[in-house]
Amino acid sequence: MSTALYRRYRPDTFTDVIGQEHVTAPLVTALGKDAVSHAYLFSGPRGCGKTTSARILARCLNCSEGPTGQPCGSCESCRDLASGGPGSLDVIEIDAASHGGVDDARDLRERATFAPVRDRYKIFIIDEAHMVTAAGFNALLKIVEEPPEHIKFIFATTEPDKVIGTIRSRTHHYPFRLVPPEPLLEYLERLCTAEGVEVAPGVLQLVLRAGGGSVRDTLSVLDQLIAGAESRSLDYDRAVALLGFTHAALLDQVVDAVSALDGSQAFLVVDQVVQSGQDPRRFVEDLLERLRDLIIVKSVPDTPQAILRGVPEDQIRIMQNQVGSIGAAELTRAADITASALTEMVGATSPRLHLELLMARLLLPHAESGQASIAARLERLERRMDFTSGAGTTPPGEAPASGHPAEHTTPPTAPSTPQREAPRPHAPAQESPVSPQPGPPQPSAPQSSAPAAAGQTSRMQQAWPDVVEAMKSRSRVLWMLVKGNVQVSGFDGENLALSFSNEGARNTFTNRGGEQALAGAIEEVVGIQVRFSLGGQSAPPPSQSQPPGGGPAPKAEGRTAQAAPAPSSAAPAADRTPAPAPEAVPEPPDDGWVPPTEEPPDLPPPESGYAAPAHHEPSTAGARSDSPSRSARRVPDKPVVPAFARRSPGGRAPRPETQNNPATPPGGHSLDGPGADIRHRLASRQPAPGGAASHNGAALADHPTAPPDWAEAQPPSATAEDIASDDDAELEHSSVFGRKAIERILDGVLIEERPLNEP
Ligand SMILES: [Zn+2]
Known part of the structure; x- marks a missing residue:
């Protein structure tokens, strides 16, 4: 005693x-x-x-x-x-x-x-x-x-x-006044030394806080801790539990969660607090105290110890790290919110509810105000929680986009068609073994391959159309690329596996900073940060890896799906397709692609991509059965096939860029001006054996604005081949010929270049 x-x-x-x-x-x-x-x-x-x-x-x-x-x-x-x-x-x-x-x-x-x-x-x-x-x-x-x-x-x-x-x-x-922390802390240290008690870092600070500046209270708390300590050493965990404070680690978690806007983490902490029986008010108080400490660390970066007395060094280091990721305004706002929540919690019947509401408010980014943005941010929070927690609270149909419920079962492929096909015509029907760019059978792959993450994968797939739409404002080129060529093949809450319809698409995506833009779009729509793993099936050369059988599947609901596989013998849809594909060479591709100068037949505008499968599929399917008449109807006079699509179907593989060079005629209007010299050079080196090339060359050189007469153009002969030239690269990178020209003229993106006659 x-x-x-x-x-x-x-x-x-x-x-x-x-x-x-x-x-x-x-x-x-x-x-x-x-x-x-x-x-x-x-x-x-x-x-x-x-x-x-x-x-x-x-x-x-x-x-x-x-x-x-x-x-x-x-x-x-x-x-x-x-x-x-x-x-x-x-x-x-x-x-x-x-x-x-x-x-x-x-x-x-x-x-x-x-x-x-x-x-x-x-x-x-x-x-x-x-x-x-x-x-x-x-x-x-x-x-x-x-x-x-x-x-x-x-x-x-x-x-x-x-x-x-x-x-x-x-x-x-x-x-008399309350005793300030500094002299009291020194006094406590002296006293502990005198008593022969070892004190873990941070404990005396808890004692100080518990004492509230009253020396007698403080000494009583210390007395109690010493009495309950084994072997006369006060350890932090026991002190924090006994005094009812929030453990510093828990506060660290909350602060990290708030700075990362990580809802799941924050609410996990809330749950932990409630489950441990701690008073939510006390927790909010401690959180406020911590925010205050952070504000001080932020404001006095060099010597926070001078103000935060008794805070252990390592805790200060942790806080210095934390303020690195939170701005001063954010901190102040968080403290404001927390302080008012603390006031509201006095006498509240459900402190837990208030605590959770506080978390929700803390997690809202503060950049904007206004009801709309608040609603949007709340929604973002909901989605994030939905994603990260994996609690499938959101019915599949309703989650991401109110506007497009129909597509959610097959979202990624939906927007694919129109833009996506722009570059494809250089793979006419007969080359279908090559042309099924659609690539791997993504729609079915995710569900079957990743049963564990199936829920998250499918949620991401549901959100995908919205993500794609969000890409539009970032980069139109990437938007079009992603729209038709990229699908979600797996998602585990953190890593997003994308599958590309072909390697070209993937390369373009990577080269144009697609990952960054897509990450931004995903964060905007879904509210989470993801890491990408690109490729999957796209790594091997598409023409080998996706033989006819695999090709059609991904686009199953798009018009391309019906079109592309048609000629390929193994395509499932082949039964519906009349055989004529091979000899239909000069005809427009079955999918009805028409060069941009022509009036697009009944393709939906890009913006309506979501709706494409829904209301176009029937019509496309119907059209399939009477393909010839449909082609005739669409392209009444001339088979509208760009020159590069027809030029060398039987010949050896031409170089991609030269293959594309004649593609400029469809654009027509861009052929005068600075590129004249290049055009002449190109024209002069065309072997021009079969008329088509020479005709095109002539058209290029002499009638820059007049589209060539496609009706008169002969089907390209097997002898049409390119001779590699030194200026190929130059041409390729000029804006007059090659890839850039095509992209510019078509206002699209060239997804893939491929020899025409390669199986
Ligand atoms: Zn005396």
């Missing part, structure tokens, strides 16, 4: 009183000058040293050397009045809480008439003076007003306002 710390370490002199220098210094000075009042009023919060100071004052007054500011400590009075001493007959402590009545006051007045037994003064210390009744004060009034020489009064109270004015005005009033 040991006495409490605060009693054992009660100071005996004013110099030992910590944190009250504003009171003790003038008192000591007054005592040294023998300027002693007959009544003192010590006021201040509990546990900050009022009663102790009153006893010290009594000791100072009655010291045989005194009155003095420094009691000798050796005289009889000093020894009696020291802490642990028996007390003195001449120093009378009265607890007004129990002796505040008028009778007690009369009794006191009676005792005051007697002279001190041994010492200089008879000193009455009236504790809790505010508890003295009005009648009691009035009974005292006379003696306090004109006390005998040997009488001194010291009133101590937490509520000086309740001491009646007539008494108060006859006293010297010394207001």
Whole structure:
């Protein structure tokens, strides 16, 4: 059985009183000058040293050397009045809480008439003076007003306002304050050393916070921790649990979650707090405290220790890392929100609800205001949670886009068709083994290949049309590329596996910064950050890896699907396709692609890509059965096939860029101007054996604005082949010929270049 710390370490002199220098210094000075009042009023919060100071004052007054500011400590009075001493007959402590009545006051007045037994003064210390009744004060009034020489009064109270004015005005009033953390922390450290207690980093800070600036409270907390500590060492976990604070690690998690806008993490912490039985209010308080610490670390980056006293070094380092990812405005806003949430939580029937709402508000980015953006951000949060938690709360049909419910079962491929096919015509029907660019059978692949992540994969697939649409505002080229060529083949909440319809598409995607743009679009729509794994099936050369059988599948619901596989023998849709494909060479591709100069037949505009499968499939399917008449209907006069599509179907593989060179005629309007020189050079090096090439060359050179007469053009002969030339590269990169020209003229993106006659 040991006495409490605060009693054992009660100071005996004013110099030992910590944190009250504003009171003790003038008192000591007054005592040294023998300027002693007959009544003192010590006021201040509990546990900050009022009663102790009153006893010290009594000791100072009655010291045989005194009155003095420094009691000798050796005289009889000093020894009696020291802490642990028996007390003195001449120093009378009265607890007004129990002796505040008028009778007690009369009794006191009676005792005051007697002279001190041994010492200089008879000193009455009236504790809790505010508890003295009005009648009691009035009974005292006379003696306090004109006390005998040997009488001194010291009133101590937490509520000086309740001491009646007539008494108060006859006293010297010394207001005590809460003790600031710094001296208190030093005091605690000294005390722990004296007690032989090892303290883990951060514990004393908890003790300080628990004590709230009151020395007695602080020492009581420390006393309790020491009493409960094994082998006299205080460890952090036990302290944090005992004192009911939020563990710093938990606060770190919340801060990290908020800075990363990671909803799942934040709500996980909320759940942890609730499950552990911790008071949500206390948690919010601690969070607010942490935010305040972060603001300080942010504002005083070099020496935060000077302000954050008692915070362990490693904790400060953690906070320094944390403020790296949160802006000052964000921090302030978070603190504001937290502070108001704390106010709202007072008396709230469901503190947990308030805590969760607080989290939701913290997770909203603050950049914009306004109802719409708030709604959007809430939605983003919902989606994020949906994605990351994997809780399939959102019905598949309803999740991502209110506007396109129909497509959600087959989202990625939906928008594919129109743009996507622009470059494809150079793979006419007969070359279908090559042409099924659609590539791997993505639609079915994800579900079957990744059963575990199937839920997330399908959610991502549902959101995919929206992601694709979000790409539009970032890069039109990438949008078109992604729209038709990229599909979600797997998603585990973090890694997004994309499959490309062909390698060209993937290369273009990569070269044009597609990953960055797509990541941005995904974050905008879904609200999560993903890592990409590109490729999958696209890595091997598409023509080999996707033989006819695999080709058609991915575009199954698009018009391409019907068109492309048609000629290929193994295509599932072949039964519906009349055989004529091979000899239909000069005809337009079955999918109805028409060079851009022509009026696009009934292709949907790019923007309607979502709807394409839904309402075009039937018509396309119907058209399939009467392909010839359909072609005739669409392209009444001339088989509209671009030159590059017809030029060398039977010949050896031409170089891709030269194959594309004649593609400019369809664009027509761009053939004059700076490229004339190049055009002439190109024209001059055309072997021109079969008419088509030479015709095109002539058309290029002589009739730049007039599209060649496609009807008269002969089917390309097998002898049409290109001779590699030094300026191929130059041509390729000029904006007049080659890839760039095609892209510019078609306002599209060239997905893939491929020799025409390669199987
Ligand atoms: Zn003394």
